[in-house]
Amino acid sequence: MRHTSDHLEEGVDVGEQTLPTACSSVSRAGHGDLLRFSKILDLSHDLLILAECSNGRIVDGNRTACTRLGYEYDQLTRLHLDRILSSRVMERVRGMLTLQGAEFAEITGELITSFGEGIPGEIVLQRMLREDACYLAVVIRDSGRLMRVQEDKLRLEQQLLEARRMETIITFAGGLAHDFNNLLQIVSGNIQILGLKNRDANLKRHIQAIEQATLTASQLVQRLRTISRKGERSKHLVHLNDVIREVLRLRKQHIPEKVVVDLQLDSSLPGILADGVHMEQLFFNLLQNALDALDGQGRIHVATCLQELSSEDAHAYGDLKPGPYVRFSFADTGQGMVEEVRTRIFEPFFTTKKAGEGTGLGLSTVYAIVRDHEGHVTCRSVPGQGTTFRFLFPAVPEAAVPQEHRGMDSQA
Ligand SMILES: Nc1ncnc2c1ncn2[C@@H]1O[C@H](COP(=O)(O)OP(=O)(O)O)[C@@H](O)[C@H]1O
Ligand SMILES: [Mg+2]
CATH class of the missing domain: 3.30.565.10 (Histidine kinase-like ATPase, C-terminal domain)
Incomplete structure (x- = not known):
């Protein structure tokens, strides 16, 4: 597994990316007819990646590739193939990047996400010549998709439960803050009167300590009320x-x-x-x-x-x-x-x-x-x-x- 700091070097955050990313509305320019069907390719559940043979750099990837690998489109298209393919798959790929190597291969192997997690998949590799450049198309059939759909459903249920639990806690805290605030108003009002009437220098110190504590308590209550208040913000x-x-x-x-x-x-x-x-x-x-x-x-x-x-x-x-x-x-x-x-x-x-x-x-x-x-x-x-x-x-x-x-x- 690669270190987190390495990821950040590439401008990628840490943590498993299970949520869809913003790769649908990318502009793909400069690779001719290869990318003409990019919108359709985005609908595919397979990961579709295109790399230049001369340097192994990724030049395009569909939405599924971004989502599964945990990169934004602009990040993915800055990477070398060796960042997303395991070293065993790369051994095979290196041979295919030259014109002497095989043109087509079908293997099973592992992909590496931005998080360093390995995903097993069936990988189809096809070298193609277009105009004056040579490309390697990498198609990865994601065999665990159905299982993940199931996992997503479970995660969603978990999130809903979590949201309900938070709502209960927040409502409770808000109610408490409201009642507590009323009591604090009485305490601070009376302590102010006491401060005004007091002529005893010794007592003054104690009154000030109570005033300070009341102020801290009301700031805390204020923060709690901010949390529990709903939709009262000026937008x-x-x-x-x-x-x-x-x-x-x-x-x-x-x-x-x-x-x-x-x-x-x-x-x-x-x-x-x-x-x-x-x-x-x-x-x-x-x-x-x-x-x-x-x-x-x-x-x-x-x-x-x-x-x-x-x-x-x-x-x-x-x-x-x-x-x-x-x-x-x-x-x-x-x-x-x-x-x-x-x-x-x-x-x-x-x-x-x-x-x-x-x-x-x-x-x-x-x-x-x-x-x-x-x-x-x-x-x-x-x-x-x-x-x-x-x-x-x-x-x-x-x-x-x-x-x-x-x-x-x-x-x-
Ligand atoms: N970026 C973070 N990295 C690690 N732990 C965190 C991070 N953010 C929050 N936490 C954990 O969440 C707890 C709650 O955070 P927060 O509500 O801001 O309260 P506080 O910072 O006063 O403890 C923290 O005490 C810490 O354990
Ligand atoms: Mg904090």
Whole structure:
């Protein structure tokens, strides 16, 4: 298995990629009639890859190839074949890249995903000459597809259960915060009166300590109320790339020298209808956790792109509607999490940090913000290797933004 940091060198985040990626709307230019049927090829459940014989570089791949191998189209088409084929398959392929080698071969072998996972498959190799260049077509029949469809169904059921559990916890926390807030108002009101009436210098110290504790408690309650409040955010057109750049700018001096932040932001990304302040909060919380997990060194990889969800894709995400989405992924090469931690991270007050270092409210806030923006979040993590969060938010084409919401992005 390759190291996580190697992946990030290529601009690829860590964690198993089980969700469809944004490879459907790629523009494939410059390879003549070979790619004329690219739209149809995207419908195939087989992985279809085309590489140049002269240097073994991949020049094209269909949507299934991107999804299964866990790369964006632009990443896949930068790779050499040896990054996606096991060394045993590569031995065979090398011979075929020269005109002296066999023109056709059918073998069984392993593919390697961006995550380093091996997938067994039946591989058909065909060398072809087109105009003045020589290409190797690689067709991989993915034998485990049916099994995965079954797994996806199970995963979806799991996600729905998880969402229901979170809803229960959040409603409970919200109710508690509401009642607690009322009590705190009484405490702080009375303590203020006491402070005004008090003439005793000794008592003043105690009153101030109570005032301070009340303030901290009401800030905590406020955060809980933010989590439990539904749909009460003021939304405008927000460009996620701006949010990311702004928070990174503000937090620059808190990022240790040995932490490298890679940005792969799609410059033509559409906006989302969002509360800019909450989006900043979401990114800030992720960044803070990543910095804690990195402990002074490693990489953070942040990527955005447009993803078109077909009705089949949308179904795999539970309650999302088909359409264009802004996809945002945030990966770090930090300490990662064991499964028992990963499944609880969105719960309010869940923390593995020492008292005083973590409140356990960072990711529950993230979860609530995602829910309020009709988005979707998943987290994959490997202990000792890193963590990847992936988000989807409904994209808003500029033309569809109501007049009153325009021009208010980047103000967050
Ligand atoms: N990037 C990450 N890498 C490893 N563990 C993480 C990461 N992000 C969150 N966690 C885990 O999730 C827990 C909850 O995170 P959060 O809700 O932000 O609360 P806090 O940071 O206050 O502990 C953390 O205590 C940590 O165990
Ligand atoms: Mg945190």
